[in-house]
Amino acid sequence: MGKENPSLSFKRELWPCYSPADRQSSTCSRASVPSTASATATMSGTGESTLSSCYNIQQSTGLTNGKGKQFKAAPALTPETVKDAKHLQLLLFSAERALAYSHELKALATKQGAPRTARKEQMSWLRKAAKYATELQDITSALAKNGASINFQTRAEVSIYYLSVKAELAFERAQYADVLAALAARRELLDTLASAARDSHDQALAVEFSDAYDPLIRFSAYKLGNTSSHDIDAVVSDIEPAMREEALPGLAQLVEGLREETKAGEMEAGRRTLDEVVFAGQKVEFRSAEIVDAMLRVQDAQARLAKAQGGKGKGGMAAWDRLLGVLGDAEAVARRLLDDQVGAAGQSTAAAAAQTAHQYISFELLAHRIRRDLLLVDSLVGTTNALPEDPTAMKIAGGRARVEAAVKVLSGVVKLYDTVLQSMRQIRGLPLVEEREGARRAAEAVEAYYAATKAYTLARLQCLFPNPGYAAAVELLQSAQQSADTAARVLKEGGLAEEVVQLSPEQAAKLQQDVKALSLAAKRALFAQTVTKPVFFDSAFNYIDLPMEDLLELAGSAPPKVQQSQPAKPAPVPKAPVRETRQAMPSIEQQVQHQEEEEEEQQQQPQQKKGWLGGWFGRG
Known part of the structure; x- marks a missing residue:
């Protein structure tokens, strides 16, 4: 089946059974009526699956059309002829098959190049679905009045299905008042099922099915000029009980019977409910x-x-x-x-x-x-005793093995803190957290606290290396101090909600003290550190002159230069012009004139014979 209209793409299924344990022995019990979702592929496929199901039920019940040259219709289903639950299933599958074809044709009609008859055929199939659903509703109600073993649970589910198909047909006909009346009655039945559910799953199932037709309620209220069409509950509450009773006769008695029937289910032992x-x-x-x-x-x-x-x-x-x-x-x-x-x-x-x-x-x-x-x-730090308790300790006693163990532990701790900060950034990006002041500030405090803890741990790691990097440690501790101050300020202000990790102002103050102590120790170690010159460090100066004056000037340590007064220079005496030894290049006019003179001289001279014998025979 093609893609459906979003306003009509709903999940349809009958609800779980709440009837007593002896329901299995009844002729038309709720357990015998199959779930629509399991019986048909209305929303995910074509109507062929329901066609096959209808054919199988017709074969098993003998309700097939006669064979031969003359057409013989199957006997009609009436409350008197219904003897098996499969008869009700046949009506259910027939309604679902017609509804599936109706949705398929509705999706086809919205495409380009769709046949002109698509809309007409869609309405025809929808009317068939409403016809079968009405027959199912009437037969079920008649059987219940005649004393058949059909509980209120099953009657309510059949009524919900009938009202759903009826509302769709009224919506396609633009009868928006009928749509609201049918969906209001349907919603009342679903609310009753949700309140009487034996567990959270059944309750959520009823609520989910109730929300499925909200777009139809909203649009119908808008078309009728209701200013509160966005509020579904307000729209439904405005529908009078008389209109609901008109949409489903006997609604009040059905709701009352359903409430009385489900009281025993509420007291069932072992009820699984989801905590609030x-x-x-x-x-x-x-x-x-x-x-x-x-x-x-x-x-x-x-x-x-x-x-x-x-x-x-x-x-x-x-x-x-x-x-x-x-x-x-x-x-x-x-x-x-x-x-x-x-x-x-x-x-x-x-x-x-x-x-x-x-x-x-x-x-x-x-x-x-x-x-x-x-x-x-905590477990990683607790497995080793190589780390000194004093944060200002720069040396680890016990040799190289203990130093390597401490460095390994701190490296693993830093990676874990990095993962913690990544998760905290994702938490802060959730709109659920950003829109609530208490949760946002709590996430900010936790992120700042563990950002400071990570920087502090990295600084300790730099100080405990065999070749310590005190300069990097000092820079890390500056960042840690800022984050620790932020965490302490937020925790002190209070008003936090939904804290990921329980932190106290005392923990933030303790972290601030450790950061300050380690920062002071790292600075002292940095200034006390002596760098040993490598071997042959001064050998290069035997071959290269070091520009000490330029280096001192760049460093700003060069002595100031004393400017000496110089006597005034005498005025320059103009010199006589000297003849250039190279002649100036003649102009273009002079070159052209010289070339013309040479051509005239060549024309005045007698022309001599050419060739290798011209010199001999031309004499005389």
Whole structure:
């Protein structure tokens, strides 16, 4: 199937079953009605899959058209003839098949060179889908009134599907008031299912399906002149109960029965719910079932990490790796769903929720990665005792082996701090952090603190080298001092939120003291350092004269020059002109005149005979 109209590209599926365990024995139970998404490829393929499903069900139920020369239509489905759940499935698949062809033709009609009949055929298939959906709704309601084992859960799901198809048909006919009435009733049923969900997955599934038709609600409200068309909840609340009842007769009784039926499900033991997520005082909503499933796995991984001895030791590192892996999977799911929302018309509630969820999961992934790296720093420093506790110590006792061990440890620590700073820069670039003052300042404090710590560690590394670089250490410590001052100022002001790492003003003050002490020690060592001249350093001066005066002048150490007064020079006496020994070159006119004179002389002389005998025979 071609690409659909963005305003009609929605996911359709029936919802999980909340009925009691004995539902499997019922004739028309919810468990027997298949999920639309699993039964058809409406949104991702053509209607051929539903055609095959319809044919298989017709073969199994005997509802096929007669063979032979004379056409014999299959018997019509009525509440009296329905004896199996496959009869209801046949109506469902038929409606989905017609709806799939309608969407395909709608996409075809928007392309160049589309046949003129595409629009007409699209409406024809959409009317067929509405016809099958209406039959499914009527038969289900009639069976429920006749005492069939159809619970309110199944009736609500069938009604939701019926209202969805009905709203699409009304939208294509530009009957926007009917669209709002049908979608308001549909949204009320979905809100009831979401509130009575037994776990967070079912709740997110209902919320996701409820958000799917927001563009139709917004556009219909706009066409009707509603000034608050951007606010979906306000538009739905303005629809009176009488209009909802007109769109779906018996809506109030259905909602009431659904609430009573799902009370037992709320008390079910072992209910899995996602903990409420709050970021900087604002609640983060997960309106997609896939993200909720991913966050439930994250929640379990966090619980395992808390039990793994505080995250220490081999088991603790395995728990950290497991948590980071689950967070990475959740971030990939959130990013994919966010990309799917890019083509949606306008900024819907689902798109905004997907963007916020992706940013929050990215924040959690980066924050836990930072904490894991800092834990590795602590374990790396704790495995060696080669580092002196005094930050001003420039020498390590114990020989060359201990010096190499200390340098190796500090090099690894610097790399880990570099990874921490990279993650912090990504956190600061998240709009979720930038838009909240407390979170932004907390990220700024953590980044400044560990930038100062990294520069301080590099300076210690320069001082502990076998060939120390005190000048580089002094320069690094200047940068560390600025970052430490920034971190101390932000931590002292307070008002931080969502801190990646818990830092206190005392830690920043301790870092400032260590930086100042090491800076003073490095400067003293730099000025006390004596550079030994290499062998044969003065040998070159035996062959080269060193321009000491020029060097002193360039260095600014040359003595000032004394300007001596000189007697005034006598005025120059003009000399007599001297004849040039070389004659001036004749002008062009003179050359031309001289050439003409030579030609005239040659013409006045008698011409002599030419040739090698001319000299002999020309005499006489």
